[in-house]
Amino acid sequence: MxxxxxxxxxxxxxxxxxxEVGVAFSGGVDSSLLAKVCKDVGKKxxxxxxxxxxxxxxxxxxxxxxxxxxxxxHDLVSLEELEEGLETVLATxxxxxxxxxxxxxxFYYVFTLASKRRLDTVLSANGIDELFCGYHVYRxxxxxxxxxxxxxxxxxxxxxxxxEEVNKLAKLFSVEYVCPxxxxxxxxxxxxxxxxxxxxxxxxxLRKHIIRxxxxxxxxxxxx
Numbered sequence: 001m002x003x004x005x006x007x008x009x010x011x012x013x014x015x016x017x018x019x020e021v022g023v024a025f026s027g028g029v030d031s032s033l034l035a036k037v038c039k040d041v042g043k044k045x046x047x048x049x050x051x052x053x054x055x056x057x058x059x060x061x062x063x064x065x066x067x068x069x070x071x072x073x074h075d076l077v078s079l080e081e082l083e084e085g086l087e088t089v090l091a092t093x094x095x096x097x098x099x100x101x102x103x104x105x106x107f108y109y110v111f112t113l114a115s116k117r118r119l120d121t122v123l124s125a126n127g128i129d130e131l132f133c134g135y136h137v138y139r140x141x142x143x144x145x146x147x148x149x150x151x152x153x154x155x156x157x158x159x160x161x162x163x164e165e166v167n168k169l170a171k172l173f174s175v176e177y178v179c180p181x182x183x184x185x186x187x188x189x190x191x192x193x194x195x196x197x198x199x200x201x202x203x204x205x206l207r208k209h210i211i212r213x214x215x216x217x218x219x220x221x222x223x224x
Contacts, residue, residue, distance in 0.1 A: 127181035
């Protein structure tokens with residue numbers, strides 16, 4: 001099953017037409033897998049990390065980017081800059097809950113950096129947490145397969161709606177925003193993967209096991 005998933009990950013990235021891409025990068029397993037496979041399929045990859053008031057996220061991304069052998073482009077956003085960005089984001093998106101706002105603000109600055117670097121396409125690993133039980137809420141329903149399946153459906157639909165709002169911000173910078181792991185083909189395959197390969201129990205604080213297995217196999221460093 002992991003081998004089939006690996007093939008689908010590579011297929012999803014080969015479908016992205018751009019030869020040079022920015023990758024919204026946290027240094028975690030999802031964005032690291034995305035970046036590594038982009039590199040493997042021959043794309044020129046620039047990693048983009050944004051920090052808010054703290055260098056911690058930038059430090060983590062820098063460590064993993066060096067292990068991947070990829071260029072990292074980053075910025076630490078000041079409180080003053082954040083306030084300015086919030087005004088633009090709130091004037092552009094449909095704000096219905098705080099997590100959408102947080103997500104959109106982060107991507108606003110990712111697109112700002114991409115524009116400065118003259119990158120026309122930015123990729124995100126959004127969809128992995130939704131499809132592979134990455135959120136804590138999945139633990140609450142462990143043992144209730146219909147409930148978890150329904151939750152996956154709902155979370156994927158929510159992610160797609162959130163990405164519609166993020167895309168409004170991308171257009172402000174003439175950037176194409178792409179989420180390969182929310183493509184129809186990848187989503188349908190991922191939903192068929194048995195839950196036992198995604199989550200092990202109510203106390204499973206790791207989760208996304210099959211994704212972690214694939215990431216290690218393709219050369220993502222353990223630190224990610």
